Amino acid sequence: MANLTIHQLNKSFAFEKTRREVLKSLSLSIKDNEFVSVVGASGCGKSTLLSIIAGLEDTDSGQILVDDVPINGPGLDRGVVFQTYTLLPWLTALQNIEFALKAAGYSAAASRKVAREHLELVKLSKFANVYPNQLSGGMKQRVAIARAISYRPKILLMDEPFGALDAITRYQMQELLTKIWEQHRLTVMFITHDVEEAIYLSDRVIMLSVKEKGIKQIFDVNLPRPRDKEVMSSQAFIQLHREILDNIHQDIDSESLL
Numbered sequence: 001m002a003n004l005t006i007h008q009l010n011k012s013f014a015f016e017k018t019r020r021e022v023l024k025s026l027s028l029s030i031k032d033n034e035f036v037s038v039v040g041a042s043g044c045g046k047s048t049l050l051s052i053i054a055g056l057e058d059t060d061s062g063q064i065l066v067d068d069v070p071i072n073g074p075g076l077d078r079g080v081v082f083q084t085y086t087l088l089p090w091l092t093a094l095q096n097i098e099f100a101l102k103a104a105g106y107s108a109a110a111s112r113k114v115a116r117e118h119l120e121l122v123k124l125s126k127f128a129n130v131y132p133n134q135l136s137g138g139m140k141q142r143v144a145i146a147r148a149i150s151y152r153p154k155i156l157l158m159d160e161p162f163g164a165l166d167a168i169t170r171y172q173m174q175e176l177l178t179k180i181w182e183q184h185r186l187t188v189m190f191i192t193h194d195v196e197e198a199i200y201l202s203d204r205v206i207m208l209s210v211k212e213k214g215i216k217q218i219f220d221v222n223l224p225r226p227r228d229k230e231v232m233s234s235q236a237f238i239q240l241h242r243e244i245l246d247n248i249h250q251d252i253d254s255e256s257l258l
């Protein structure tokens with residue numbers, strides 16, 4: 001079980017002498033094992049929402065519940081992967097995962113064993129003793145994903161995890177993530193600027209709005225699984241892609257870009 005409930009969330013930031021509202025009365029329920037993407041124009045609050053759910057950012061008011069239990073800061077029930085590589089540069093790929101497991105309370109022996117299993121899961125066993133600066137961007141993100149799921153969180157929170165990768169690596173990472181999601185039955189919240197990626201991966205796409213400071217629309221992705229890239233040429237995919245993009249374009253306030 002890993003239902004995520006966001007209830008009447010409000011968030012603002014200090015801005016000059018006042019406060020700027022970013023999220024206003026946002027409520028959302030994400031079901032166990034659901035894969036949800038969050039899209040929206042730059043500045044609509046995607047990263048803020050994810051940071052609040054991760055417990056890294058305070059709220060003004062509102063509640064985040066994991067299986068009906070309110071969160072109180074970061075927790076082992078949630079794993080997080082960011083766009084920028086967050087591996088510790090002085091630790092090898094294996095040690096980076098072991099470090100997280102030890103922090104989660106695993107013994108040294110168990111940490112080593114579980115870290116090795118997760119490196120194998122992301123097909124990086126051969127790179128166990130390699131330092132992050134010797135890994136490609138895609139490899140670093142594979143270690144980051146292995147680390148984030150190694151201690152068995154119920155929910156995986158991902159903020160533009162493939163944003164810095166080339167198209168081919170990105171595609172490979174999407175396939176890998178889908179496999180992990182299917183095998184581990186995780187609940188995933190995935191932030192992306194890429195609407196195609198959002199549709200391809202998700203059960204639902206949540207669109208946040210700059211103007212409305214919250215959810216503008218929720219799009220169900222009724223495409224059969226398992227999916228492959230062929231699905232992107234289907235009429236249903238093209239139509240949904242257009243609809244979401246149109247909504248995002250409508251939301252962009254041209255003045256805010258000046």
Ligand SMILES: Nc1ncnc2c1ncn2[C@@H]1O[C@H](COP(=O)(O)OP(=O)(O)OP(=O)(O)O)[C@@H](O)[C@H]1O
Binds near residue numbers: 022041042046
């Ligand atoms: N720590 C902070 N202090 C002040 N304002 C902030 C802070 N973090 C975010 N904001 C503001 O909150 C708004 C939402 O930012 P956020 O990064 O969540 O948007 P986003 O949708 O993730 O944007 P992008 O797609 O460009 O990454 C922006 O106006 C931003 O300037």
